[in-house]
Amino acid sequence: MGLIDNFAKRFLEKGTIVSKLKISDSVYHIRIHSENIKSVDFVPGYFIRLGVGFDDDNISLKDKVRSYSVWNINKSDAIIDVAIATHSNGIGSNWVKKCAVGMEVFFAWKKGTFVLDNSADSYLMIGDLSALSHFYIIKRNLAAEKQVEGIVYSRHREEFYADTDGRFSLGTYEFPQNPYDEVVAKIPQLVSSMKGRKMVYIAGDSRLCVALNQYFRKELNWESNQIKTKPFWNPEKKGLE
Numbered sequence: 001m002g003l004i005d006n007f008a009k010r011f012l013e014k015g016t017i018v019s020k021l022k023i024s025d026s027v028y029h030i031r032i033h034s035e036n037i038k039s040v041d042f043v044p045g046y047f048i049r050l051g052v053g054f055d056d057d058n059i060s061l062k063d064k065v066r067s068y069s070v071w072n073i074n075k076s077d078a079i080i081d082v083a084i085a086t087h088s089n090g091i092g093s094n095w096v097k098k099c100a101v102g103m104e105v106f107f108a109w110k111k112g113t114f115v116l117d118n119s120a121d122s123y124l125m126i127g128d129l130s131a132l133s134h135f136y137i138i139k140r141n142l143a144a145e146k147q148v149e150g151i152v153y154s155r156h157r158e159e160f161y162a163d164t165d166g167r168f169s170l171g172t173y174e175f176p177q178n179p180y181d182e183v184v185a186k187i188p189q190l191v192s193s194m195k196g197r198k199m200v201y202i203a204g205d206s207r208l209c210v211a212l213n214q215y216f217r218k219e220l221n222w223e224s225n226q227i228k229t230k231p232f233w234n235p236e237k238k239g240l241e
């Protein structure tokens, strides 16, 4: 057992879980220490592919890793933080419930384009709980004078968690899953309060990413370079990317 897993691990960065905290009804905060973090060329918005299914022959190869956004990084202490939501009840969700301080982990850095972009004057961030840490790190790293609004939703208020500075700095709403109508009802008022060049980050449920991309283009006539979308999960698939 574990031949493929052992082979895969050789190509991944090795780290250790140094802290695990349940920070809301359905989210865990995991802190990983790895010497590799000291030298990474990091841009807010980067994420990791984390091994969540190694050493279990019943888990297929494609289910052995899941993507998680880096919520915070401290290069001098060689640590990163991730926030993992458990709504999916999948492999990643089970892994985070069971993992423990001291456990060895394996991960790879992923970069992509859903990253910090300082070119606008005001920002709107829309997504579910799985995207909250991604929005938080981008918000914290935008220039101080930028205006940032949020529509972050979940079914219950107790599921939201504060940013690393202890602040709930993005607008949170109790909405059901795939709440297109509810979100669209909030957008005009928020957008009208946004100054200068505007940009929207949309992440999480792929259905909402697609529908809102259309809405911003067709209804609000925004240019494609004002709209950043990244589906984090799809109701018909397991894992994504």
Ligand SMILES: Cc1cc2nc3c(=O)[nH]c(=O)nc-3n(C[C@H](O)[C@H](O)[C@H](O)COP(=O)(O)OP(=O)(O)OC[C@H]3O[C@@H](n4cnc5c(N)ncnc54)[C@H](O)[C@@H]3O)c2cc1C
Pocket (backbone or CB within 6 Å): 047, 066, 067, 068, 069, 070, 082, 083, 084, 085, 086, 087, 088, 089, 090, 091, 092, 093, 094, 128, 129, 130, 131, 133, 134, 230, 231, 232, 233, 234, 235, 236, 237, 238, 239, 240, 241
């Ligand atoms: C770039 C990127 C960054 C990501 N960052 C984060 C992050 O920081 N934190 C985080 O929690 N997740 C993040 N995700 C999502 C994460 O990678 C997993 O998809 C998620 O944890 C589900 O994995 P799973 O193995 O538990 O469930 P899976 O086996 O993948 O899915 C099981 C079922 O649950 C559904 N499902 C998956 N996610 C959700 C959800 N949030 N709510 C409701 N149903 C869901 C699936 O559609 C599927 O039907 C990110 C994804 C991407 C692509």
